[in-house]
Amino acid sequence: MVNLNHAELKNIWVAASDGDLERVKELVESGISPNTPDENTYTPLHAAASWSHHHILRYLHSKGGDLNITDEDGDTPLFSVEDLETAKLVIELGGEASHQNAIGHTAADHLNEEYPDIASYLRTLTGQPAPSAPDPTNAMTSNLLDRVREIMDDAEARGVAAEDDAEVDERLRRVVTETVEESVGIGRLIGSGELQPPPQASTELPTVVEDEEMEEDPSSKRQRL
Structure with a gap:
């Protein structure tokens, strides 16, 4: 062998x-x-x-x-x-x-x-520029709209008018409050220098639209890693 x-x-x-x-x-x-x-x-x-x-x-x-x-x-x-x-x-x-x-x-x-x-x-x-940091407010806005849409869809599935349902109103208030608190937290991080804002980033929260306007998907920008 x-x-x-x-x-x-x-x-x-x-x-x-x-x-x-x-x-x-x-x-x-x-x-x-x-x-x-x-x-x-x-x-x-x-x-x-x-x-x-x-x-x-x-x-x-x-x-x-x-x-x-x-x-x-x-x-x-x-x-x-x-x-x-x-x-x-x-x-x-x-x-x-x-x-x-x-x-x-x-x-x-x-x-x-x-x-x-x-x-x-x-x-x-x-000379290639460094990739921009993802805008945390983009993800926060998208999450807010998704949660609002979910609440509205649930109300519709139960056959109730969202504007007349106390539970729907309370759930909407809760998600908006949570999003505002998250926005404040991000603002503090940016202010302390722990988080750098992306170019042209906005820390403003969107206005929650009325039920009939929720049918249209918002446009969003997605950045690659």
């Missing part, structure tokens, strides 16, 4: 992920390109960047590795990094911070939620 060393069975993507420079060199010198994608269009460069193997990245680059090569989603190795030093190395080796993937996101957009320090660094290179 032939006993093969495990390292000898590694393909270039596994070797790059493991940081196994000896095996990577062996495979590249046998004729495998540093830019070769696997069945998922993942390259050794993506693997090395993801696992922060700087020595592998430098070697692959020295053998013709393209730091702007993309996978099927249009992501370059820069989209795979998980620490700031690796991001800086990818840039040093020619990675483009301004590259946009298939859905128009840059690496800064892609990494912003999990790795904000990397995203911030990349934005200093591209």
Whole structure:
């Protein structure tokens, strides 16, 4: 029975992920390109960047590795990094911070939620503005309207006129009071500097509309993370 060393069975993507420079060199010198994608269009460069193997990245680059090569989603190795030093190395080796993937996101957009320090660094290179903070009053307004609509729908289902029903009136007063209290809390946070208002944000509460006007859905803006 032939006993093969495990390292000898590694393909270039596994070797790059493991940081196994000896095996990577062996495979590249046998004729495998540093830019070769696997069945998922993942390259050794993506693997090395993801696992922060700087020595592998430098070697692959020295053998013709393209730091702007993309996978099927249009992501370059820069989209795979998980620490700031690796991001800086990818840039040093020619990675483009301004590259946009298939859905128009840059690496800064892609990494912003999990790795904000990397995203911030990349934005200093591209001049890309930081994403705006979500407007807390938008969510609060939407929630208020949803709760009012729910109360009105419940009254209609019970066959009662909302304006003549004491229970409906009390429920409406309660949700409006809760929303006002929430708004005051947000205002205090903004005033203390603990919460930054988004650009052109408004802290005004909407006027609760009459029952016949509740049929029309309010327009709202949704922001991506």
